[in-house]
Amino acid sequence: MNTLDFTTLKVANYNRKSSEAEDRQVLSIGSQIEEARRIAEFYKLPPFTEVFQEAKSAKKEFERQEFSRMMQMIHSGEVNAIACWKLDRLARNMTEGGQLIDLLSSGVLKAVITHDKVYYPHDNVIVMAVEFSQGKQFVKDLSVNVKRGQTKKARMGVPHGVASLGFLNDKTEEKGNRRWLEDTLRLEAIRVLFKLFLTGTYSAGKLHRYATNELKLTTVKRKRIGGALITLSRIYEILKDPIYTGFFYYGGERYELDERLPRLITEDEHRKVLMLLSKRHIPRIQHHETTFAGFLQAADGNFIGQDVKYQLICDCKHKFAYRKKDQCPQCGVDIAGLDSPKYLNFTYYYNVKRKKAGQEYKSISEESVASELIKFVEENLTFSRDLSEWSKKYITELRDREINENVFWEQKHQSDMVEYEAKKSRLREMLRDQQITDLEYRADLVVLNERYASVDMKRKHVDWFARMNEIVDLTQCALDVLKKGSVQAKRNLLSKLGSNLTWDDKTLSISNSKAVNKLVEGMKRAREINQKFEPKNTFVNQSLNKKTDRFQPVFSTLLRG
Structure with a gap:
């Protein structure tokens, strides 16, 4: 029979609401505190020594600060009883649950009071152990069920949670x-x-x-x-x-x-x-709009920076940077009042790492880069209009030929699939009629699968047609854009060409996307076949439907390259 005097207890009230999704439906902390007050009134408990509140999961041990603080107060004798809504508010793992059972069994804790039961030191601890283990098992079962449901949704092609934007x-x-x-x-x-x-x-x-x-x-x-x-x-x-x-x-x-x-x-x-x-390719913030920033890199892979200079030559012949200045720093005359000011604008590109390290480096001006690009385009990527139109015509013929080949391969694929399924069906019939053993069936099936291993492989489609036409179009406008276009137009052109410019302090190397590089290589081989061949001077005077013997090897080399 229990003779505990509840009025003499030093009671702590513990309230917890889990942050875990599967445990969010329990009473809110406010409701738990109200329930604790009802418990205190019913058992005539003294005022709570401390009220603990936290929103943490109890699945793992030693992760709750307020619970740990309460345990310290129990060990120090400041608290000898706990009031809470349910036992699973105190712990959902056997480590912390076991600590509470030990404290209660040894008499350090005089009572654990919940809304429907009081646990005393002389009670059978198995009851508490079962309740703590049930809480742990509930969490594990719920976690398994949630993961199974989410895996099912994933197989349906639907991620769980809030839909992505769009x-x-x-x-x-x-x-x-x-x-x-x-x-x-x-x-x-x-x-x-x-x-x-x-x-x-x-x-x-x-x-x-x-x-x-x-x-x-x-x-x-x-x-x-x-x-x-x-x-x-x-x-x-x-x-x-x-x-x-x-x-x-x-x-x-x-x-x-x-x-x-x-x-x-x-x-x-x-x-x-x-x-x-990725960090290496993130566009850097620029205070000046420069043409080749982001396209230029050093031969050693280091970043190429740009130095933009805005200068003015005054009437007194003094040259100075005029931005954020209203007067000539030498003669003091207002810039707005100059008779014949001469404005200069230069952009230089340099190896940032070498400059910061105080090492020797050489810069290259924007005009020099543009000049090298213009020379490269004139020699390799400038076609006459007739040659451009002929190229598009021939590209279309190649696409039509590919379409016909795809139709053939698709028909062959369908035929092979029918043959494959028929042979598999025949094997199953022979096994069912006991004409072959299970071992023979498996061996024959392996041979059959190996023989038709490529049946399920579809021919990879590459949209080269649009890209080739785009490159041919660029041969008509690239030179004009580099000579007269705006900064943004030039940058767009370099992006379409996939240009990478490399500066090694001596020479500027130019490479482009794989398709453009192949075209440039094809141009070189075309000149080897016909030394007088120059795209910008080459005209196709005959019908576009005819390919003459004179140009056939050259064009084939270009398009094959």
């Missing part, structure tokens, strides 16, 4: 079977952002300004949050998210996105986006 959660279906829907307006805006970023001329910051100022892209309005213009950090999340490519990861495994949802970019483009976002 998609919406379908709330018309029951929980567990909800799919994603298209958010058409936002999805099209994100498609535009990817297209701009892939040009290589937009940094994430510039893309963010475009998204907010031009597209007015906002997040989805929800009950308490959302509806605001997209942030810069969200731009980075969108660019890195593979969901717009058509796949996602869950539990370390890759899953394909629901095929009913659109793909904004290809996997190759996704890898290019990640490459552009």
